[in-house]
Amino acid sequence: MRDVTVDSMGDPEFRDIEAAAERIAAHTRRTPLLDSPDLSERFGLQVTFKCENLQQAGAFKSRGAVNAVFALAEDAARRGVATHSSGNHAAALARAAQRRGIPAFIVMPRGAPRVKREAVERFGGRVIECAPTLKAREAAAAELVAETGATLVHPYDNALVIAGQGTIALELAAAAERPDAVLVPVGGGGLLAGTALAVRRLWPGTRVIGVEPAGADDAARSFASGELQPQPDPHTIADGLRGAMSERTLRLARRNVDAIVTVEEPSIVGAMRLLFERLKLVVEPSGAVPVAALLERAIDARRVIVVLSGGNVDLDALPWAAVDPL
Amino acid sequence: MRDVTVDSMGDPEFRDIEAAAERIAAHTRRTPLLDSPDLSERFGLQVTFKCENLQQAGAFKSRGAVNAVFALAEDAARRGVATHSSGNHAAALARAAQRRGIPAFIVMPRGAPRVKREAVERFGGRVIECAPTLKAREAAAAELVAETGATLVHPYDNALVIAGQGTIALELAAAAERPDAVLVPVGGGGLLAGTALAVRRLWPGTRVIGVEPAGADDAARSFASGELQPQPDPHTIADGLRGAMSERTLRLARRNVDAIVTVEEPSIVGAMRLLFERLKLVVEPSGAVPVAALLERAIDARRVIVVLSGGNVDLDALPWAAVDPL
Numbered sequence: 001m002r003d004v005t006v007d008s009m010g011d012p013e014f015r016d017i018e019a020a021a022e023r024i025a026a027h028t029r030r031t032p033l034l035d036s037p038d039l040s041e042r043f044g045l046q047v048t049f050k051c052e053n054l055q056q057a058g059a060f061k062s063r064g065a066v067n068a069v070f071a072l073a074e075d076a077a078r079r080g081v082a083t084h085s086s087g088n089h090a091a092a093l094a095r096a097a098q099r100r101g102i103p104a105f106i107v108m109p110r111g112a113p114r115v116k117r118e119a120v121e122r123f124g125g126r127v128i129e130c131a132p133t134l135k136a137r138e139a140a141a142a143e144l145v146a147e148t149g150a151t152l153v154h155p156y157d158n159a160l161v162i163a164g165q166g167t168i169a170l171e172l173a174a175a176a177e178r179p180d181a182v183l184v185p186v187g188g189g190g191l192l193a194g195t196a197l198a199v200r201r202l203w204p205g206t207r208v209i210g211v212e213p214a215g216a217d218d219a220a221r222s223f224a225s226g227e228l229q230p231q232p233d234p235h236t237i238a239d240g241l242r243g244a245m246s247e248r249t250l251r252l253a254r255r256n257v258d259a260i261v262t263v264e265e266p267s268i269v270g271a272m273r274l275l276f277e278r279l280k281l282v283v284e285p286s287g288a289v290p291v292a293a294l295l296e297r298a299i300d301a302r303r304v305i306v307v308l309s310g311g312n313v314d315l316d317a318l319p320w321a322a323v324d325p326l
Numbered sequence: 327m328r329d330v331t332v333d334s335m336g337d338p339e340f341r342d343i344e345a346a347a348e349r350i351a352a353h354t355r356r357t358p359l360l361d362s363p364d365l366s367e368r369f370g371l372q373v374t375f376k377c378e379n380l381q382q383a384g385a386f387k388s389r390g391a392v393n394a395v396f397a398l399a400e401d402a403a404r405r406g407v408a409t410h411s412s413g414n415h416a417a418a419l420a421r422a423a424q425r426r427g428i429p430a431f432i433v434m435p436r437g438a439p440r441v442k443r444e445a446v447e448r449f450g451g452r453v454i455e456c457a458p459t460l461k462a463r464e465a466a467a468a469e470l471v472a473e474t475g476a477t478l479v480h481p482y483d484n485a486l487v488i489a490g491q492g493t494i495a496l497e498l499a500a501a502a503e504r505p506d507a508v509l510v511p512v513g514g515g516g517l518l519a520g521t522a523l524a525v526r527r528l529w530p531g532t533r534v535i536g537v538e539p540a541g542a543d544d545a546a547r548s549f550a551s552g553e554l555q556p557q558p559d560p561h562t563i564a565d566g567l568r569g570a571m572s573e574r575t576l577r578l579a580r581r582n583v584d585a586i587v588t589v590e591e592p593s594i595v596g597a598m599r600l601l602f603e604r605l606k607l608v609v610e611p612s613g614a615v616p617v618a619a620l621l622e623r624a625i626d627a628r629r630v631i632v633v634l635s636g637g638n639v640d641l642d643a644l645p646w647a648a649v650d651p652l
Contacts, residue, residue, distance in 0.1 A: 032358040034380060038448075053606045054360060122364075273641065280379045280608040280637030311606030315599065320641065 008068065011252065012159040014201045017166035017194065020067040024164060027066045027099050031055050033175055033305075038278055043294040046303045048176060050168060053283050053311030057123070059240075060165055060191060060309050061092035061155070067164030068153045069096035077102050079149035084130075084141040086112045086120075087240050088310050089155035094125025105150055107140045109133075115314050156190025157246035166194030172305055173202040180301035183290035185309050186210035186219040186260060187241035189249030195307065196256035209299065210253070210260040211290040213237075213268060218244045220260040223253055237319060238268055240286030240310065261299070267292035269319045275308065284313040334394065337574065338485040340527045343492035343520065346393040350490060353392045353425050357381050357494075359501055359631075364604055369620040372629045374502055376494060379609050379637030383449070385566075386491055386517060386635050387418035387481070393490030394479045395422035403428050405475035410456075410463040412438045413566050414636050415481035420451025431476055433466045435459075441640050482516030483572035492520030498631055499528040506627035509616035511635050512536035512545040512586060513567035515575030521633065522582035535625065536579070536586040537616040539563075539594060544570045546586040549579055563645055564594055566612030566636060587625070593618035595645045601634070610639040 031051045040046045052060040069081055080103035083093050090106045097104035104125040108117065109132035120127055130140035145152050153161065168191075172182070182199055186192045189210070196208040212219050216234035222245050234242040245253070253260070271291035275283040287309040293299050294306070357377045366372045378386040395407055406429035409419050416432045423430035430451040434443065435458035446453055456466035471478050479487065494517075498508070508525055512518045515536070522534040538545050542560035548571050556570040571579070579586075597617035601609040613635040619625050620632070 029360075032360075032380075034355075034358075037382075054358075056363075058606055276608050276641055280384055282602050282606040282608060315602055315644070315646070318641070318644075 008158045008160045010159050011248065012163040012166070012194070012197065014197060016159065016163035017170060017198050020063070020160070020163040021167045021170050023070050024063055024066040024167060027056070027070070027096065028062050029054065029056055030171055034279060036279060039274065044297065045294070045299070045301055047294065048179070048305045049279065050172060050305060050307045051281060052168065053281055053287055053308050057088070057092045057095045057119070058310055058312040059088035059092065060168060060307070061088040062095065063167050064158070064161030064164035064190060065089060065092035065096040065153065066099070068158060068160040069093070069100050069102070071160050072151060076151055079151070080105060081153050082107070082141055082144050082148070082150040083153050083155060084137040085155040086116050087155070088312055090116070090125065091119035091123060091312070093153055094120045094123035098124045103150070105144050105148065107137050107144060109137060113314060115312070119312065156188035156243070157248055159248075162190050162194040162197075162249070162252070164194070165191045166198040168307060169195050169198030169202060176305060177303070178203045178206055179303040179305045181207040181209050181299060181304045182307070183209050183211055183293060183299065183304055184307045185238070185241055185286050185289040186212045187286065188243040189219055189245040189253055191307070191309060192257060193249045193252035197252065200256045207258040207301070208256060209258055211293045212260055212262050213241055213289060214262040214264055216242050217262045219253070220262050222250050223257065223260045226254060236268070237265060238286040238289050240284065241289060261293055263289060263292035263296055263298070267295045271295050273320050281308065282311040282313065283308050284310050285319070286310060334484045334486045336485050337578065338489040338492070338520070338523060340523060342485065342489035343496060343524050346389070346486070346489040347493045347496050349396050350389055350392040350493060353382070353396070353422065354388050355380065355382050356497055360605060362605060365600065370623065371620070371625070371627055373620065374505070374631045375605065376498060376631060376633045377607060378494065379607055379613055379634050383414070383418045383421045383445070384636055384638040385414035385418060386494060386633070387414040388421060389493050390484070390487035390490035390516060391415060391418035391422040391479065392425070394484060394486040395419070395426050395428070397486050398477060402477055405477070406431060407479050408433070408467055408470050408474070408476040409479050409481060410467040411481040412442050413481075414638055416442065416451065417445035417449060417638070419479055420446045420449035424450045429476070431470050431474065433463050433470060435463060439640060441638070445638065482514035482569070483574055485574070488516050488520045488575070488578070490520070491517045492524040494633060495521050495524030495528060502631060503629070504529045504532055505629040505631045507533040507535050507625060507630045508633070509535050509537055509619060509625065509630055510633045511564070511567055511612050511615040512538045513612065514569035515545055515571040515579055517633070517635060518583060519575045519578035523578065526582045533584040533627070534582060536583055537619045538586055538588050539567055539615060540588040540590055542568050543588045545579070546588050548576050549583065549586045552580060562594070563591060564612040564615050566610065567615060587619055589615060589618035589622055589624065593621045597621050599646050607634065608637040608639060609634050610636050611645065612636060
C-alpha cells in the first residue's frame with residue numbers, strides 16, 4: 001500500500017489515483033467493458049461501454065467512497081464517516097464503512113425515496129432525517145459531525161473521492177484500445193475530474209467530454225465561463241446530476257477536460273431504454289446521459305468509450321412505464 | 327478450424343463443443359462472470375453468474391445458431407436456414423445468417439409479440455406468418471424448406487446447436503473456480519445437454535442441475551421416468567421454457583445431468599426482479615428460473631454457477647409493473 005499523498009482538501013494528482021487503485025482493489029469490482037456492434041451502427045461510431053452500473057452498490061461512487069474510508073487513520077476511522085448526500089454516494093459510503101467496520105451516518109431529507117433509504121440501510125448505514133432543504137441538510141450534518149467526531153465525506157468535493165473515481169480510467173487503459181474520446185456524465189464533477197486527470201496521463205490525445213442534462217447545466221456554463229454558475233432550480237430526470245460543481249472540480253475540469261456538452265430530456269429517456277433493450281443493462285437516467293449525446297449525434301469521433309455510471313433506478317417507476325398491459 | 331465431426335442429427339461429443347468454440351469465437355461474445363456478495367448472503371451460498379443475457383442478440387442461443395450456420399457447407403449455406411421457433415433462437419438464427427450473408431426464414435404464428443418479430447427483422451430475418459398452432463408452424467416450415475432448399479435448424483434437437491450451447495461451460499472452466507453445481511434453465515434441453523456434456527469432462531464431480539418452471543415440468547418428469555412426458559398445456563411466465571424435450575436431449579440429460587428441479591411462478595418473478603435490482607441486469611423470466619431455485623433454497627451446495635440464459639423481455643410489460651406511479 002502506498003502512503004496517502006493527498007489530503008482530502010487538496011487537489012489530487014495522478015499518483016493519488018494509482019494509490020486509490022491499490023486501496024480499493026479488494027472492495028470494488030473491476031467492471032466489464034462491453035462493445036455493441038448494434039449500437040455502434042446506430043450511433044455511427046464505434047462505442048464501448050464501461051459498466052459501472054455493475055459496480056458494487058450499483059455505481060462508480062463505491063470507488064471514491066472506499067478510497068476515502070480506507071485512507072482514514074485508525075483513530076479517525078473509529079469515529080465513523082458522514083455525508084448529507086442521499087443518492088449513490090450515500091449507499092456507497094455506507095457500504096465502504098461497513099467493510100471497514102465503522103459507522104456511517106447519512107443525513108437524508110424527510111420524504112426521500114424509499115429505495116434510497118433502503119440502499120443505505122442495506123449496508124448498515126444510519127439514516128438521520130432532516131428538513132428537505134440543502135441548508136437543513138448541511139446544518140444537520142455539521143451538528144452530527146460535532147457530536148460524533150465522524151469525518152464528513154463530500155460526494156465529490158474531496159480529493160480522495162476524486163482520486164477514487166479516477167481509477168475507472170486506469171482500468172480502461174489496461175483493457176481497451178485508445179479511443180478518440182471518453183464520455184462521462186457530469187453532476188458535481190467528481191467523476192469528470194478524476195477521469196480527466198487519469199486520461200490526460202494515460203492517453204494523451206484522447207478527448208475527455210462531460211455530458212450534462214440541459215436542465216441542470218451548471219457545469220457546462222461554469223466550464224465555459226471559468227466561474228461557478230450554480231443552477232438554483234435544476235430540472236432533469238437524471239437525479240444524480242442535479243448537484244453543482246465545486247471550485248475544486250471546476251478547476252480540475254478546466255485543466256484537463258476538453259468539452260462539456262448538454263443533452264435534452266427525451267434523449268436521456270430514449271438512451272436509457274436503449275441500454276435496457278439492447279445492452280440488457282439496468283442503467284439509471286444519470287448513467288444514460290452520455291449515451292443521450294450519442295443519440296443526438298453530438299459527438300464527433302470514430303471511437304468512444306462511455307462510462308455507464310450507475311444502475312440504481314426505481315424499477316416501479318421506469319420513465320417509459322405505462323399502465324400494465326397484462 | 328477443426329473438421330465438423332458431427333452430423334446435426336447425431337449426438338454431440340465433447341470435441342464437437344471444442345470445434346464449436348473455434349467456429350463461433352468471431353461471432354459471439356465471451357460473456358462476463360459476475361459474483362455478488364449481496365445475493366450470495368441472501369441465498370446462503372456463494373453464487374457466480376454467467377451473463378448470457380449480455381450475449382449477442384440477448385441470449386445464449388447465438389452460440390448454437392452461429393455454430394449450426396457456420397458449419398454448413400457452402401452450397402447448402404447459400405440456400406439459407408429456416409426455423410419455426412419464434413423466440414430467442416429465431417433472432418439468433420437471423421443474426422447468424424446475416425453474419426454469413428445468407429437468408430434466414432423464420433416461420434412465426436400470427437399475433438406473435440411485436441418484440442419477437444422486431445428482433446428477427448432487426449437482423450434481416452424474413453418472417454413467414456402461419457396459424458398459431460404447432461401443427462401449422464411445422465407444416466409451414468416443411469413447405470418452406472421444400473420450396474427454398476433452406477436447412478431447418480431446430481432450436482435444440484440438433485447436435486450442432488447443442489454443441490454450440492456447450493461452449494458456455496468451456497468459458498466457465500477457463501475463468502472460474504470449480505463450483506459444486508452449475509444451474510441452467512431447461513426448456514427443450516439444448517442448453518442443459520450441451521452444458522452437462524462439457525461439465526462432465528471439465529469438472530468431474532460438479533453437479534449439473536436443470537431448473538424448470540413447475541407449470542412446464544415435462545423435463546423433470548421425463549428425466550425421472552426416462553420416457554418423454556410432453557406437457558400439452560404448459561403454464562409459465564418463462565416463455566422460453568415452454569418447449570418439450572426431444573429424445574436426443576433427454577438421452578443426453580439422462581447420461582450427464584444430476585437433477586432437474588422445479589420452481590414456482592412467484593419465485594421466478596421475484597428472482598427476475600432481484601436480478602434487475604441488485605445485479606443491474608435485464609434478465610428475462612426464463613433466465614431467472616435457476617435463481618428462483620436459489621430463492622426457494624432448493625439447491626444444497628456451497629458454491630454454484632448460474633447461467634443467466636437471456637435478457638429479451640418486453641420492457642413495457644415487466645411482470646411487476648403496476649400503474650405508472652409518476
